[in-house]
Amino acid sequence: AQSVxxxxxxxxxxxxxxxxxxxxxxxxxxxxxxxxxxxxxKGLQLLLKYTSAxxxxxxxxxxxxxxxKSETSFHLTKPSAHMSxxxxxxxxxxxxxxxxxxFGKGTKLSVKP
Amino acid sequence: SAVISQKPSRDICQRGTSLTxxxxxxxxxxxxxxxxxxxxxxxxxxxxxxxxxxATYESGFVIDKFPISRPNLTFSTLTVSNMSPEDSSIYLCxxxxxxxxxxxxxxxxxxxxxx
Numbered sequence: 001a002q003s004v005x006x007x008x009x010x011x012x013x014x015x016x017x018x019x020x021x022x023x024x025x026x027x028x029x030x031x032x033x034x035x036x037x038x039x040x041x042k043g044l045q046l047l048l049k050y051t052s053a054x055x056x057x058x059x060x061x062x063x064x065x066x067x068x069k070s071e072t073s074f075h076l077t078k079p080s081a082h083m084s085x086x087x088x089x090x091x092x093x094x095x096x097x098x099x100x101x102x103f104g105k106g107t108k109l110s111v112k113p
Numbered sequence: 114s115a116v117i118s119q120k121p122s123r124d125i126c127q128r129g130t131s132l133t134x135x136x137x138x139x140x141x142x143x144x145x146x147x148x149x150x151x152x153x154x155x156x157x158x159x160x161x162x163x164x165x166x167x168a169t170y171e172s173g174f175v176i177d178k179f180p181i182s183r184p185n186l187t188f189s190t191l192t193v194s195n196m197s198p199e200d201s202s203i204y205l206c207x208x209x210x211x212x213x214x215x216x217x218x219x220x221x222x223x224x225x226x227x228x
Contacts, residue, residue: 034216044156044205044219051215090155099209100146101217103155 002027002095004074006104014112019063019078021107023091026072033074034092034101035065044090050074061085086111115140115208117220125226126196133192134223136206141186143209146217147179150203159204162189196227 007022025031035047048059055067065076074091088106095102116139126132136145147159159179160168168181182190193200203222210216 043221046216049216095158099144099217100158100161101156101207103157105155 002031002093002102004033004091004093004102004104006089006091006107008107009105010108010110012110012112013081015083016080019076019081019085019109021076021089021091021109023074023076023104024072025074025091025093027093032094033065033067035059035063035074035076036090036092036103037087038090038106039087047076047089081109081111083111083113085109115142115210115218117206117208117218119204119206119220119223121223122221123224123226125228128197128227130196131192131194132196132225133190134204134206134225136189136191136220138187138208143186145183145189146207146209147181147189147191148205148207148219150205150222152201156205159191193225196225198227201225201227 003026005024013019030052033050036044037047038044047063048057048065050057050067058064063078065074067074088108090106091104092101118137120135145162148156149159150156158171159174160170160181162168162181162183164183164186178194180192203224205219205222207217207219
């Protein structure tokens with residue numbers, strides 16, 4: 001069965017410092033992995049996706065993630081945090097034959113001025 | 114991409130009543146999904162709704178409680194029946210892109226509060 005584990009429920013960084021949101025996955029085959037962001041009272045937005053092409057995936061708003069099979073990880077990074085990055089981030093894997101998504105528990109990112 | 118709208122955007126309901134949530138997509142899609150996001154929690158899949166067939170429910174969700182209709186390729190409804198305060202959640206519909214490995218597009222959600 002497919003699953004993802006987000007290792008931190010809450011991450012706090014200062015504006016201008018790097019962001020690291022950690023995600024490990026479990027999969028019986030090559031997974032399709034995504035990072036989604038949810039701003040307060042807003043809908044879900046796709047940041048980036050990995051579908052077995054390049055292992056380093058670049059997304060929107062300066063985010064990127066690296067797929068590491070040896071570590072079963074798909075951590076999300078950004079070199080410099082901005083106040084507007086404060087949101088909930090979900091690591092997601094395709095779970096079933098019909099394409100339904102399995103969500104991690106989420107990491108709340110806070111950005112201090 | 115797909116643009117998805119949901120109605121209502123939010124509602125406050127009394128326990129024991131039912132609410133039907135509508136999901137409209139701006140293009141024809143085969144598969145639609147309904148998710149629930151309880152307060153402070155992640156998203157959990159309720160069911161998969163394919164046009165022309167019965168919805169497939171995940172463990173812990175049953176048709177009597179969450180009946181789903183899928184009359185055509187652009188529309189679906191989810192009913193939350195005989196509501197209790199535990200049903201207070203955000204309910205979201207989503208559709209898959211060109212392939213099941215593609216991104217999913219989500220509606221804005223329906224925020225339901227049950228008193």
